[in-house]
Amino acid sequence: MTLLSCSCRFMLLRTSLSNSSIKLSIFFLGLSKIPVICIMLLCVLFGIIPAIDSILLKNITDLIEEAGDLEAAALPTLMLFWAIMYGVWWESINLMGRVYDYLWLKTMPIVKGKIVDELYNYTQYYHHKFFQDNLAGHITNRITEGSRSLEMVFAILSEKLIRKFAVIIFALIAMYSVHYQIATIFFIWVCVFIGLSIGFSRIINRYSTNYAKHKSQVAGKIVDAVANISAIRMFTSHKFERRYLNHYINEAVKSDQVMQWFMLKLRYVLGLSCSIMIFTIIYRISILRGQLIITIGDCVLVLTLCMAVADDIWELTEEVGDLFEEFGAFHQSMTLIQPYIVIDSEQAKILQALKGEIEFRNVTFYYQNNKIFSNKSMLISAKQKVGLVGFSGSGKTTFVNLITRLYDIKDGSILIDGQNIKDVTQDSLRASVSIIPQEPILFHRTIMENIRYGKRNATDEEVIEAARAAYIHEFIAKLPDGYNTLCGERGNNLSGGQRQRVIIARAILKNAPILILDEATSSLDSATENLIQDSLKYLMHNKTVIIIAHRLATLLHMDKILVFNDGIIVEEGTHKELLDQGELYKKLWQSQITGLIAENP
Numbered sequence: 001m002t003l004l005s006c007s008c009r010f011m012l013l014r015t016s017l018s019n020s021s022i023k024l025s026i027f028f029l030g031l032s033k034i035p036v037i038c039i040m041l042l043c044v045l046f047g048i049i050p051a052i053d054s055i056l057l058k059n060i061t062d063l064i065e066e067a068g069d070l071e072a073a074a075l076p077t078l079m080l081f082w083a084i085m086y087g088v089w090w091e092s093i094n095l096m097g098r099v100y101d102y103l104w105l106k107t108m109p110i111v112k113g114k115i116v117d118e119l120y121n122y123t124q125y126y127h128h129k130f131f132q133d134n135l136a137g138h139i140t141n142r143i144t145e146g147s148r149s150l151e152m153v154f155a156i157l158s159e160k161l162i163r164k165f166a167v168i169i170f171a172l173i174a175m176y177s178v179h180y181q182i183a184t185i186f187f188i189w190v191c192v193f194i195g196l197s198i199g200f201s202r203i204i205n206r207y208s209t210n211y212a213k214h215k216s217q218v219a220g221k222i223v224d225a226v227a228n229i230s231a232i233r234m235f236t237s238h239k240f241e242r243r244y245l246n247h248y249i250n251e252a253v254k255s256d257q258v259m260q261w262f263m264l265k266l267r268y269v270l271g272l273s274c275s276i277m278i279f280t281i282i283y284r285i286s287i288l289r290g291q292l293i294i295t296i297g298d299c300v301l302v303l304t305l306c307m308a309v310a311d312d313i314w315e316l317t318e319e320v321g322d323l324f325e326e327f328g329a330f331h332q333s334m335t336l337i338q339p340y341i342v343i344d345s346e347q348a349k350i351l352q353a354l355k356g357e358i359e360f361r362n363v364t365f366y367y368q369n370n371k372i373f374s375n376k377s378m379l380i381s382a383k384q385k386v387g388l389v390g391f392s393g394s395g396k397t398t399f400v401n402l403i404t405r406l407y408d409i410k411d412g413s414i415l416i417d418g419q420n421i422k423d424v425t426q427d428s429l430r431a432s433v434s435i436i437p438q439e440p441i442l443f444h445r446t447i448m449e450n451i452r453y454g455k456r457n458a459t460d461e462e463v464i465e466a467a468r469a470a471y472i473h474e475f476i477a478k479l480p481d482g483y484n485t486l487c488g489e490r491g492n493n494l495s496g497g498q499r500q501r502v503i504i505a506r507a508i509l510k511n512a513p514i515l516i517l518d519e520a521t522s523s524l525d526s527a528t529e530n531l532i533q534d535s536l537k538y539l540m541h542n543k544t545v546i547i548i549a550h551r552l553a554t555l556l557h558m559d560k561i562l563v564f565n566d567g568i569i570v571e572e573g574t575h576k577e578l579l580d581q582g583e584l585y586k587k588l589w590q591s592q593i594t595g596l597i598a599e600n601p
Contacts, residue, residue: 043159046100046163051305053304057304060079061296108154111150116146182284214248217252281306351429355417359380373398400516436500436515436516448463451466557575561575
């Protein structure tokens with residue numbers, strides 16, 4: 001039935017994952033083949049239980065019938081063998097169940113952990129735009145749902161479908177041993193049941209996948225709202241957010257109801273076929289018994305098998321829906337597996353960045369079908385201090401993102417110390433660059449762990465020395481837990497200036513030859529900015545530095561300033577040269593001077 005469909009899908013999944021260069025096919029076939037095979041075999045053995053039970057009952061019934069009233073006194077002696085057999089049989093079932101539990105606990109927790117690990121590992125190497133376009137909660141939900149839904153899919157496949165198919169097969173064999181007509185009726189019904197299930201499996205899968213998508217969206221929206229709860233409070237938008245979330249909840253509810261309504265109709269049809277099968281078999285065995293072709297024990301065997309199979313099949317109509325719902329959730333998680341856009345070449349080498357010279361050579365780059373750079377060439381010499389200015393959206397951030405290869409250029413090349421960044425590994429490229437962002441974000445870990453992120457094998461003494469250089473050590477030392485103080489989610493336990501200095505300490509510890517400051521002090525007050533400028537001077541020493549700045553006064557001592565406008569570097573020179581010869585820079589400078597005078601009349 002659906003087992004064949006799912007097996008085919010798993011094989012396709014393994015192929016697609018292999019093409020994506022991820023070893024996620026390890027999920028339960030590659031990681032622990034022997035335990036998984038044993039689990040499957042045990043499920044088949046569990047399928048024998050109804051048939052063996054029915055055969056034992058048949059023999060006991062026939063023995064009681066043959067003994068009659070004349071040998072009633074001797075019946076306990078005659079029954080001793082079958083009583084022992086029945087007891088041994090049920091104890092063997094108990095032992096098989098515990099072996100199954102042991103194999104499961106030794107296999108599935110590891111598989112689930114591996115799924116989360118592999119999905120997270122694959123996702124963290126995605127291109128920059130992926131994380132811009134997807135909610136963090138949505139991504140997280142798909143990763144965690146992958147392991148949970150896979151466990152449920154495997155549980156339903158093994159404990160439900162495989163066992164019940166085994167029940168049907170062994171029931172068919174047992175019925176055939178009674179009479180071929182009974183087995184024929186049962187076989188025809190099995191074919192009808194399987195045919196209906198396979199025929200509608202594609203529709204069920206479509207409905208379940210759609211429901212899983214909407215459910216994942218709801219989780220993502222909730223995480224997004226919780227992450228921005230302070231904004232919700234300040235704008236008193238609790239009711240608005242509830243209405244906003246309700247739109248997605250309603251979509252999830254509708255898709256769930258559509259799936260459940262279809263399953264209701266399918267279950268009724270499958271249940272009806274089951275009722276017809278039971279009626280036909282009972283009527284037929286009554287005829288065969290009336291003709292003395294079969295014994296009373298045979299009747300008991302057939303009836304108990306019919307009841308057992310009917311009960312299992314009735315449950316199966318429920319479990320088919322559950323299976324596809326879980327498979328839909330698993331499929332939704334697998335949508336994370338997409339081809340990488342920015343990838344290392346097979347011959348990628350380790351970047352040897354000792355000086356920090358950066359060259360753009362005939363670079364052309366498109367972003368969302370807009371040409372940002374066209375045949376651009378430019379050289380930043382080693383140890384130079386370069387400022388980037390221009391209106392918002394003029395291409396400054398894109399410029400530095402291309403250096404760190406968050407995006408790939410269309411034509412031309414970008415070189416660091418004469419090495420094309422496309423020919424080196426992304427890890428070695430980014431290890432050679434430190435970035436101080438406008439909005440410093442820290443992990444919900446200790447201050448020690450956050451600073452040590454710049455050099456994960458650094459000693460405590462090296463971390464403290466970096467903190468001293470960033471002028472943050474004294475503040476940390478006064479905290480009750482010192483360097484073991486938690487920074488809070490996104491560093492919210494610290495002020496903006498404190499977060500920025502922790503980020504600077506991390507960059508000092510990393511000690512990369514290229515340093516990029518992206519509006520690093522624009523969100524700070526003047527007093528805090530002055531404190532941080534001292535730590536930045538220490539950090540910038542003997543490095544190639546690129547500074548994106550809104551306050552032009554911070555660029556007065558730059559070796560060179562690049563002025564951007566609509567993705568084009570329209571002016572280039574020192575502060576003095578640009579005031580004398582530049583038009584856009586002069587306009588930007590005068591507007592800021594005018595603004596300062598207006599603020600401080």
